[in-house]
Amino acid sequence: MIGEVLAWVLVALFAIWAPLSAIAQIRQPWNRKLRRFDFFGLIPGWNFFAPRPIVADYFVSYRTWDAAQRAAQDWQRMPLPGERRAIDTVFNPRRRARKAQWGSADYLLSQPSRQALPIQRVTTPSYLLLLGAVTKHARATAARTGAPVPEAIQFRIDCVRGHHLSEQTLIVWLESEKHRL
Secondary structure (H helix, E strand, O other): OHHHHHHHHHHHHHHHHHHHHHHOOOOOHHHHHHHHOOOOOOOOOOOOOOOOOOOEEEEEEEEEEOOOOOOOOOOEEOOOOOOOOHHHHOOOOOHHHHHHHHHHHHHHOOHHHHHOOHHHHHOOHHHHHHHHHHHHHHHHHHHHHOOOOOOEEEEEEEEEEOOOOOOOEEEEEEEOOOEEO
């Protein structure tokens, strides 16, 4: 009896969710009202035919210095938060962390932020979010591998264009200040 009721509840939820997901793809002002009540981010926002298609990817890389070595270590690419799983097609709570990392890189590369003086750029929330993310990752990597704790860190935002072509182009778009940890 309980299993049958649960099955009907799930059918009802999917019967509501599927049309809402389809309707939400229509870019109209009234859709913003619909998304305002999507507290858990369950209504997807796909861009099948984007007005400005994505032609490049941003990657955040970092390098560290430790007390034993005065020279900087090689640049390491910062992984996106969490690995992809099959359940992510239905429920993906890490999507917001990925979007925050990509959005922060995009914001820092926007015209007003790039033209700002270094001290102004360092105090933006986007800069601090990326600095915090690379610092956390570098410390966790050092603890996991038994490497010395980093003394300083620097990050950069790389742009990769032409991943659909035979040769890719890597462009370093922004390089941060060196920060002591």
